[in-house]
Amino acid sequence: EDALFNNFPSYYQNPIITRAGEERMIAWNNTPLRNTNNVIIGTISIGEDITDKLKVDKIKREFISIVSHELRTPLSSIRGALGLLASGVLAKNPDTAKQMLNIAVADTERLVRLVNDILDLERLESSRITLNCYWYDVVDLCEQALKTMQTLAADNQIQIVSHVPS
Secondary structure: OHHHHHOOOOEEEEEEEOOOOOEEEEEEEEEEEEOOOOOEEEEEEEEEEOHHHHHHHHHHHHHHHHHHHHHHHHHHHHHHHHHHHHHOOOOOOHHHHHHHHHHHHHHHHHHHHHHHHHHHHHHHHOOOOOOOOOOOOHHHHHHHHHHHHHHHHHHOOOOOOOOOOO
8 A cells, every 4th residue: 555655646747628528627635544553544635726826826826927028128218318428428419418308208108008017917826906807899909009109100100001901
């Protein structure tokens, strides 16, 4: 009996298929049961469905990867703009200096929005706020996003083209 339980894992995970045909990941905690002579007579196994937790962990990893990139981009821009301004190189070119300052301000606002989004996600996760979910038409949302970006794109000589399949 002891030979059987010597290699028995105290914790492991494995997928199962439910009666409904859905695959779920289960984490098992196993504890050997011993009699008064310290002989193993069985186990207690407690299974926990961790499918949703694993999905959330994957989403978190992807989110952190995206956020890292999204933080670096405006920070680099701000650092570059403020570095130029601080160096005095632009002292004789106030228009360029103003443009650099505007870039730093815009990217600072972007960072503030990103940090606020991260804090909102943390509040969601800790259940301090809840989401009110609604159905939206994806085409309408995309059209709104295009309208929002159109002015910024035009200012930078970028043309946004979209095609909505019928």
